[in-house]
Amino acid sequence: MRDVFLAVDAGNTKTWAGLTTADGDLIGLARGGVGDIYAPAGPEAAKAVVLGLVGDVLASADLEPSDVNHAAFRLAGVDWPVDEQFWRTTLKPRFNSLSIKNDGFALIRCGRLDGQGISVVLGTGAALAGCGPDKEWALSWWLQHPLGAAGLVSEAMRAVYLAQLGMGESTKLSAVLPPLFGASTPEEMLELTTARGNTFTFAAQAALAPAVLALVDDDSVVAQLVNTQAERITEYVGSLARTCGLVGPVTVVVGGGLVREPDAPLFAALRRTCGDLDLRHSQDPALLGALLDAIAEGGATPTEATRNRLTQKLR
Known part of the structure; x- marks a missing residue:
């Protein structure tokens, strides 16, 4: 089985989850609502959105969380250590390897x-x-x-x-x-x-x-x-x-x-x-950068070919 990498970009308007291989084969994509724990609906609603999309995108590829080589979560509202801990408590039991950062980081590898x-x-x-x-x-x-x-x-x-x-x-x-x-x-x-x-x-x-x-x-x-x-x-x-x-x-x-x-x-x-x-x-969705983060943090090396392939799929 090929290594699989998961990324989530959660914002105040919408949240995306995606699955890719190291060479940029997008094998799953899901979109949902607000994933910011500071949004009016509150942290439990944001958690439900993120976990729901993770479940949907994994199910679409017939995979389990344990099948994911590395997951990169780029989440609006991760402003303080307590915010990261909220998500770590939620996500760590599900994934062997993951990173949790503010959604501002998601776009960097698009540059x-x-x-x-x-x-x-x-x-x-x-x-x-x-x-x-x-x-x-x-x-x-x-x-x-x-x-x-x-x-x-x-x-x-x-x-x-x-x-x-x-x-x-x-x-x-x-x-x-x-x-x-x-x-x-x-x-x-x-x-x-x-x-x-x-x-x-x-x-x-x-x-x-x-x-x-x-x-x-x-x-x-x-x-x-x-x-x-x-x-x-x-x-x-x-x-x-x-x-x-x-x-x-x-x-x-x-x-x-x-x-x-x-x-x-x-x-x-x-x-x-x-x-x-x-x-x-950049006209690319921030999810692209988050997917490239997941690949890089998971031990693979994203290339221009990887980025171009993901860009074409996501657009």
């Missing part, structure tokens, strides 16, 4: 196969991580400015309120955003999203990012919001590079739903702010 560099995943939120000769470090969610799709919309809402108070520049967002919340005025939008018993969620907020970005060429406030997020990301990347001992040119791989295309406004802004960094855009 460099040796697993060194920095990843910036801009989806519902933002996950940033670096691996270098000195250290590997995931930039805690709690340290960050509002980033990613939800962060962009949050800042856009703030811009509307500041404009309403006469403390900020007038913006087309004042007319565009409230109706998307089922409101007719900024005041109604504020109440709908903050009053007791409101059902407004992080994912719902992130889903409005395309409507904000649609104004980037016609509204100076939106353009500045995009530029500010790019500047902040660049500063965090610099901190990660210094902490991890990475020296230039540092490879920074950027992906996620907010920058799905190479000409996405935020990626264009990052090109302007990232200077001499080796900035790379």
